[in-house]
Amino acid sequence: MKVHPQQLIPGCLIIKDVMGQTLTPIIPKNTVVEPIHLQVLKKFKVLEVEIANKLVNGDVFETDQQEVITEEQEMPFYEQYVDVVKKTEGLFKSWDHRSKVDVQKIRELIYPLIEQGENKSDVLLKMHHYNKPENYFYYHIVSMPVIATFLAKQLGYSSKERLNIALAAFLSDIGMLKDQEDIYLQNRNLTQEEFKKIRQHPVESYRFIENLPVHQDVKVAVLQHHERIDGSGYPMGVKADKIHPFANIIAVSDIFHAMTSERVYRRKQSPYKVVEELMKEHIDKLDMKVLNQLVKSIVNFSNGTQVKLSNNEYGTIVFTDERHPTRPLVKLAKDQEIINLIEDKSIYIEEIL
Structure with a gap:
């Protein structure tokens, strides 16, 4: 309107x-x-x-x-998304550590949203805009299944598998309900004891759902979504082929949304800057097949694409080097100067226009 x-x-x-x-x-x-x-x-x-x-x-x-x-x-996707976030907050606040999670209600809540999201090519570039920092916890819970199922579809997973991935992504942080949600939202550095509690949330999430009528793949993915390929993850420190493929997809989705979203203690970051950092800093920790699909899904530039840069300049992409997909040549709108983002590392693409 x-x-x-x-x-x-x-x-x-x-x-x-x-x-x-x-x-x-x-x-x-x-x-x-x-x-x-x-x-x-x-x-x-x-x-x-x-x-x-x-x-x-x-x-x-x-x-x-x-x-x-x-x-x-x-704007059906946006409106459905914020509606699901609002209802998710209500669900979580109505539960406690003694509650039995209503899986059917969760399915009815998230499945229509992820069915929309997995068919939207720009979902990875927009979701970080739809966020209130003080309620980040709930936006994150809803965003993970949307991102995860989008990636899963691109990777060739079946419809049934994608629904299980969505459910696992939604439930992966439910262990925060025990007493960690307030910790998770703190506008400060965590104490050692608080950080130790945070690292236990995959176990608590698993305990919430271990007796529920959901597929075993869902339960394992919830338990392992913070494990890393090199064994540096938690709660068990398992490596590579010991990690469920669903957990690898959720891990990438989790980190990507967390890094691109605005938090009470940090401004949101450009998706393009985030994928650069993931490829540089997390290449030995995340599943490369999933990470490459994330990059491929986001970095789909063509000559003539109009962009906004991190220095608030506007321009048009004129050439992209396949070896450096996030750093093309850009012709600036104001003076037609061509800048090479490979050479100038201080500037990155903020947004596609």
């Missing part, structure tokens, strides 16, 4: 670039509105913006319907 900026409230999602009397957007699409954006819109005398029908917390955006500039603009 289109609304006047005065009708906006924090938490609205802008779904179309907001242009002032400028060549580049003053507020790009997929921005979650904060008070600073309201000031920018007022300063530039913007008369209307396009927003999603739901806030980022899942609530329906309500305003005076007579003042809404109506234009049908559906």
